[in-house]
Amino acid sequence: LERALTIAICGLGTVAQGVLELLRNNASVIAARSGRPIRVRHVASRSEKPGVDLLGAAFTTSLDSTIEDPEVDVVVELIGGEEAADLLVRRALSAGKSVVTANKAIIAKHGDAYLRLARDAGVAFCFESAVAGGIPIIGALTHGLAANRVRWLAGIINGTSNYILTAMAQSAQPFAVALSDAQALGYAEADPTFDIEGIDAAHKLTILASLAFGVGFRFDDVYTEGIDTLNIEDIEYARQLGYRIKHLGIARLVAQGVELRVHPTLVPEKHMLASVDGVMNAIMIHADAAGDTLYYGAGAGAAPTASAVVADIVDIAKGTAVPWLPATHEDSGLRVVNMKDIHSGYYLKIPSLDKPGVFARAATILSEHEISIEAVIQKEQAVHHETDRAWVPIVILTHEISEGAMDKAISALEALPDVVGPIKRIRVEHFADV
Numbered sequence: 271l272e273r274a275l276t277i278a279i280c281g282l283g284t285v286a287q288g289v290l291e292l293l294r295n296n297a298s299v300i301a302a303r304s305g306r307p308i309r310v311r312h313v314a315s316r317s318e319k320p321g322v323d324l325l326g327a328a329f330t331t332s333l334d335s336t337i338e339d340p341e342v343d344v345v346v347e348l349i350g351g352e353e354a355a356d357l358l359v360r361r362a363l364s365a366g367k368s369v370v371t372a373n374k375a376i377i378a379k380h381g382d383a384y385l386r387l388a389r390d391a392g393v394a395f396c397f398e399s400a401v402a403g404g405i406p407i408i409g410a411l412t413h414g415l416a417a418n419r420v421r422w423l424a425g426i427i428n429g430t431s432n433y434i435l436t437a438m439a440q441s442a443q444p445f446a447v448a449l450s451d452a453q454a455l456g457y458a459e460a461d462p463t464f465d466i467e468g469i470d471a472a473h474k475l476t477i478l479a480s481l482a483f484g485v486g487f488r489f490d491d492v493y494t495e496g497i498d499t500l501n502i503e504d505i506e507y508a509r510q511l512g513y514r515i516k517h518l519g520i521a522r523l524v525a526q527g528v529e530l531r532v533h534p535t536l537v538p539e540k541h542m543l544a545s546v547d548g549v550m551n552a553i554m555i556h557a558d559a560a561g562d563t564l565y566y567g568a569g570a571g572a573a574p575t576a577s578a579v580v581a582d583i584v585d586i587a588k589g590t591a592v593p594w595l596p597a598t599h600e601d602s603g604l605r606v607v608n609m610k611d612i613h614s615g616y617y618l619k620i621p622s623l624d625k626p627g628v629f630a631r632a633a634t635i636l637s638e639h640e641i642s643i644e645a646v647i648q649k650e651q652a653v654h655h656e657t658d659r660a661w662v663p664i665v666i667l668t669h670e671i672s673e674g675a676m677d678k679a680i681s682a683l684e685a686l687p688d689v690v691g692p693i694k695r696i697r698v699e700h701f702a703d704v
């Protein structure tokens with residue numbers, strides 16, 4: 271038998287405990303697929319967890335000791351957070367250890383640096399678990415679809431947001447109620463900012479786009495909008511128009527470069543992504559040879575995430591995880607498209623005075639901006655009284671137009687005396703090549 275692969279697990283929280291349990295429960299199948307046993311030599315974390323089986327490993331509170339131990343082949347970073355994890359990953363790679371991490375936040379920001387450190391040291395840097403938990407999406411992009419040019423990818427990559435949107439749509443729960451339910455069920459953190467503001471999804475989209483298009487890890491260039499501005503009324507109007515509202519990460523190759531954006535999106539109700547509900551994740555990739563492929567599964571949780579972490583460990587054990595560098599932004603020559611230049615359909619909700627002629631004036635302004643209307647909902651009864659004047663929403667679905675043109679049209683509409691407040695805009699996605 272070949273020498274065991276020796277690993278150090280850093281962190282002893284949800285994912286790390288899942289990894290230990292999986293390594294124990296599936297030890298024989300994992301060893302068979304690795305071609306050699308996996309030995310956990312250290313578990314390093316802030317505090318010991320009595321009752322957790324460390325598989326014979328020594329517990330230490332010193333992360334450094336895992337890096338200093340010449341026996342350790344792989345450092346598995348599962349402490350989360352940013353500063354300490356970033357330092358750990360850099361030091362481990364520089365010391366010639368392969369690194370496996372689930373930490374999307376640090377990869378989205380420093381992924382280019384990590385991959386360079388790994389290449390210089392001749393070790394592997396693996397992060398299957400960082401995007402969409404149990405779904406092998408990194409493997410799909412780097413291996414399964416390696417022969418393709420990816421045209422676009424779109425995904426539901428934050429389970430918390432998807433859970434909240436599903437509860438709002440199916441149980442008519444207001445946003446705040448759905449959020450506190452998600453927290454009570456353990457689907458949302460006590461501080462849900464990263465999830466509901468779209469930051470977590472932007473981290474993951476950064477990673478997917480870097481692999482799909484070779485644009486580097488460009489987190490700062492991702493346009494990010496969360497679900498915190500949506501209400502049940504929008505979800506209901508979208509439904510009447512034949513759409514579901516999903517929080518999507520979209521990366522698309524267009525003539526000017528790559529669009530990178532995360533925002534609530536109207537998805538046609540017949541599209542497969544429209545029926546991905548609850549905490550589930552799904553990513554669709556449109557590639558030139560393979561066509562459309564769809565990946566669906568659990569995006570988080572101890573066991574699904576551990577499944578991806580251990581898959582990386584098996585790859586390293588087999589020797590198939592090699593140092594590599596996706597083509598950088600500079601090499602690929604692709605730039606990230608300015609948000610004003612993206613093209614999309616739009617859902618507009620215009621709060622208007624309840625009097626004749628308002629829709630006609632709005633339609634004129636849209637047509638002056640060369641925006642054509644696909645569908646309209648005008649509800650005479652749905653009168654709102656939050657402001658001092660009663661108003662009715664005019665809901666308009668438009669055909670595709672540039673975001674810049676839409677910005678101008680919205681400013682012109684908001685300047686109408688009949689329009690009594692800010693116009694709500696939600697982008698519409700038809701999943702087509704551009």
Ligand SMILES: NC(=O)c1ccc[n+]([C@@H]2O[C@H](COP(=O)([O-])OP(=O)(O)OC[C@H]3O[C@@H](n4cnc5c(N)ncnc54)[C@H](OP(=O)(O)O)[C@@H]3O)[C@@H](O)[C@H]2O)c1
Nearest residue numbers: 281282283284285315316317349350354372373570571575
């Ligand atoms: N949970 C999921 O479903 C999931 C899915 C995909 C990716 N991830 C990613 O996986 C990583 C771990 O997530 P998790 O849910 O397992 O987090 P967690 O339950 O909070 O576990 C973190 C562990 O690391 C320890 N720790 C934190 N900071 C440390 C430090 N500076 N030095 C030493 N130990 C430290 C903690 O110690 P204490 O026990 O003393 O607090 C805890 O044991 C994160 O990057 C997360 O984004 C998680």
